[in-house]
Amino acid sequence: MRRFDGKVAFLTGAAHGIGYACAKRLSAEGARVVVADIDAEAAKRAARELDGLAVACDVRDRASVEAAVAAAVDAFGRLDVLVNNVGIASGLAFADLDDDEWQRIVDPTLVGAMRCVRACLEWLLAAPDGGAVVSIASVNGMGAVGEVPYSAAKAGLISASTNLAVQYGRRARGARDAEAGWVRFNVVAPGTIRTRVWTDNGPEQAAQLERLKDLYPAGRVGEPEDVAAAVAFLAAPEAEWITGVTLPVDGGLMVGPAATATILDR
Numbered sequence: 001m002r003r004f005d006g007k008v009a010f011l012t013g014a015a016h017g018i019g020y021a022c023a024k025r026l027s028a029e030g031a032r033v034v035v036a037d038i039d040a041e042a043a044k045r046a047a048r049e050l051d052g053l054a055v056a057c058d059v060r061d062r063a064s065v066e067a068a069v070a071a072a073v074d075a076f077g078r079l080d081v082l083v084n085n086v087g088i089a090s091g092l093a094f095a096d097l098d099d100d101e102w103q104r105i106v107d108p109t110l111v112g113a114m115r116c117v118r119a120c121l122e123w124l125l126a127a128p129d130g131g132a133v134v135s136i137a138s139v140n141g142m143g144a145v146g147e148v149p150y151s152a153a154k155a156g157l158i159s160a161s162t163n164l165a166v167q168y169g170r171r172a173r174g175a176r177d178a179e180a181g182w183v184r185f186n187v188v189a190p191g192t193i194r195t196r197v198w199t200d201n202g203p204e205q206a207a208q209l210e211r212l213k214d215l216y217p218a219g220r221v222g223e224p225e226d227v228a229a230a231v232a233f234l235a236a237p238e239a240e241w242i243t244g245v246t247l248p249v250d251g252g253l254m255v256g257p258a259a260t261a262t263i264l265d266r
């Protein structure tokens with residue numbers, strides 16, 4: 001499929017893991033991808049592999065975000081898709097969280113995504129087929145899974161996206177100005193995904209990842225490509241009538257953990 005021929009996609013946190021898988025999928029379907037990442041050298045390597053553009057981008061810093069978006073527009077002249085992929089977890093118990101730790105998690109995970117939306121919005125509104133924003137949240141933002149500040153930030157990302165979907169939907173924009181563009185806002189909420197957070201942090205972490213598969217009715221943890229497929233669908237023109245949704249990509253976890261099946265079978 002070449003659903004993104006002629007389109008430009010700006011992806012944050014795209015040098016590794018889920019972000020890289022999303023950039024690779026969109027590139028394979030014809031998009032010119034902008035690999036935006038705080039790890040500038042890794043972004044350059046990824047961009048070379050995908051024939052895209054690498055931009056250094058720290059979503060915690062407004063000037064950095066605006067400079068990265070400006071570089072993308074200078075290079076390609078347009079933006080059609082924004083994928084917000086940056087997220088940071090804490091690992092601390094709730095009782096040990098001070099204000100600085102809350103800020104360290106919430107700022108890049110929630111506020112950083114909104115910085116990117118603001119910086120890209122003018123160009124997304126100008127996209128000929130309407131702009132598309134897909135933000136990567138988490139099942140943590142949909143239920144009690146732990147990691148309180150991370151979960152709160154991801155829940156906030158879901159809420160912000162639904163509100164923006166209404167504010168910048170085609171009807172809302174057209175009601176004020178018939179020539180105004182529109183943007184669709186959707187969210188993908190992954191469960192446990194096999195990324196370097198699990199695989200590059202020692203044997204105990206890797207073993208825990210393998211144990212987690214027992215939670216999932218699908219019988220495995222997710223892969224970055226699972227998330228990329230959902231992102232590509234929601235960003236594509238065929239999803240034009242889908243906005244304001246949160247799509248769990250979680251192997252059935254939010255429907256019911258695998259342990260529930262054992263209880264129901266009794």
